[in-house]
Amino acid sequence: MTPLAKLLEAALFASAVPVPVDALRAMAKHADDGESTLDSALAELRDHYDTDGHGVELIEVAGGWQILTRPEYTEAIERAQLAARPQRLSAAALETLAIIAYRQPIGRAEIEEIRGVGAGAILKSLHERALIDIVGRGEGLGRPLLYGTTPAFLEQFALRHLEELPRADELAIALRAPRQTPTSVAATKDNGEAPPRAD
Amino acid sequence: MDDVALVSPTRATDPGPSEVFLVELAEFSGPLDLLLSLIRDEQIDIYDIPIARIAEQFLARISTLKLDEAADYLEMAARLVRIKAQMLLPKREGDDVWDDPRAELVRRLLEYQQVREVVDVLERRSEDRRGRFARAYTQQQIQIPVAGPLTISLPELLSAVDRVLRLARKPHIHDVVPRALDVDGAIGIVRALLSIRAHAHWRDVVPKKAEPWEVLSLLLALLELAKLGELRLAQPRPFAAFEITRDPSSEAA
Numbered sequence: 001m002t003p004l005a006k007l008l009e010a011a012l013f014a015s016a017v018p019v020p021v022d023a024l025r026a027m028a029k030h031a032d033d034g035e036s037t038l039d040s041a042l043a044e045l046r047d048h049y050d051t052d053g054h055g056v057e058l059i060e061v062a063g064g065w066q067i068l069t070r071p072e073y074t075e076a077i078e079r080a081q082l083a084a085r086p087q088r089l090s091a092a093a094l095e096t097l098a099i100i101a102y103r104q105p106i107g108r109a110e111i112e113e114i115r116g117v118g119a120g121a122i123l124k125s126l127h128e129r130a131l132i133d134i135v136g137r138g139e140g141l142g143r144p145l146l147y148g149t150t151p152a153f154l155e156q157f158a159l160r161h162l163e164e165l166p167r168a169d170e171l172a173i174a175l176r177a178p179r180q181t182p183t184s185v186a187a188t189k190d191n192g193e194a195p196p197r198a199d
Numbered sequence: 200m201d202d203v204a205l206v207s208p209t210r211a212t213d214p215g216p217s218e219v220f221l222v223e224l225a226e227f228s229g230p231l232d233l234l235l236s237l238i239r240d241e242q243i244d245i246y247d248i249p250i251a252r253i254a255e256q257f258l259a260r261i262s263t264l265k266l267d268e269a270a271d272y273l274e275m276a277a278r279l280v281r282i283k284a285q286m287l288l289p290k291r292e293g294d295d296v297w298d299d300p301r302a303e304l305v306r307r308l309l310e311y312q313q314v315r316e317v318v319d320v321l322e323r324r325s326e327d328r329r330g331r332f333a334r335a336y337t338q339q340q341i342q343i344p345v346a347g348p349l350t351i352s353l354p355e356l357l358s359a360v361d362r363v364l365r366l367a368r369k370p371h372i373h374d375v376v377p378r379a380l381d382v383d384g385a386i387g388i389v390r391a392l393l394s395i396r397a398h399a400h401w402r403d404v405v406p407k408k409a410e411p412w413e414v415l416s417l418l419l420a421l422l423e424l425a426k427l428g429e430l431r432l433a434q435p436r437p438f439a440a441f442e443i444t445r446d447p448s449s450e451a452a
Contacts, residue, residue: 013334068333071331074330077332082335085329086329089325091318092228094321098321099314101317114314116271116275117228157325158327158328166317166320168313171316
């Protein structure tokens, strides 16, 4: 490995959280390794783990890089009680997170409108887990708090950045939507039971 | 029909402490979720929902699920019944285009279905991430003592005082003994010596292992006597011991 790749490996090993790209870049600049750039050194380290057969791998996440154990060793590590998988989030929490991720900054009322249920307790819980943060206050009555996702959210969902989530127009249902305009269904004598199709 | 199979299998954790009464069934995360599940069960086209049938099933389901107290579910039930009623109204004559009372519901269901799709993505990703461990090192937090009311019992306090006192019992302080120079006494010594010897050396005057104050007293005594003319001091060469000689004139006096 080049000296820079080894330096980065040491730095990433020393950190318990993803090391931001800016911090790595500063280290690379300081190290002044003529032959390799930050990108080439990171690629070298990743290839080193992938091709030589290592128990860990290099992951790009939340605007930084991190060394993580490979999934095939999860169970053995958990059995040995060296580490434990974090708890899963409830469906309600995931729905709320999904809405915030796409619509941020977003207020509580809008979230509740989309989900059809109260969101207060879940917002509080997500905020306590540092997955969301208050990013501002909206216009209008009561100047409602507006929520947004945090870097911890990206980290927990193995996202490099928010753009890695599927774009709204890539979602299956969005592609089906223009098939028929629900507001202009042809008039039928409808008794509420399976009205005839408009096509 | 199988409720559980239709919904995401991962619904394990409690959403956290809540200050409000929170209805969350294992299977459904809200009325839209329940409605969507009914629509999927019946394999109904979401754009053409048979409202009367779905409304009936929805009401039946929330009563069997003991959900009839949950306002969110009841609100949806009321909405469905209202849409059902609107569907029964005869359309106005001459209208080519009919405003479907279901339109708003369909829009919300589609929006919600998108959310569910994103949830699937998030679930897959978080499952992948959960299976990987990072280094577990956490930086030691330096505990800054915060000022607050003491929570300490009297015995604890007394034993702490005892510990401190035991540590601080013997303060090692240098004793300064005030000891004035005894020039008069030294003069007496020198005079006594010179009364028996005409010549003497410094080392004859100063006793062995003399204290600094004795040395100083003798030196000052010699200088004083020399000034008075009772003796003469002479040093034959630099750094040599100086000689003390009885002054012949004083002897004469």
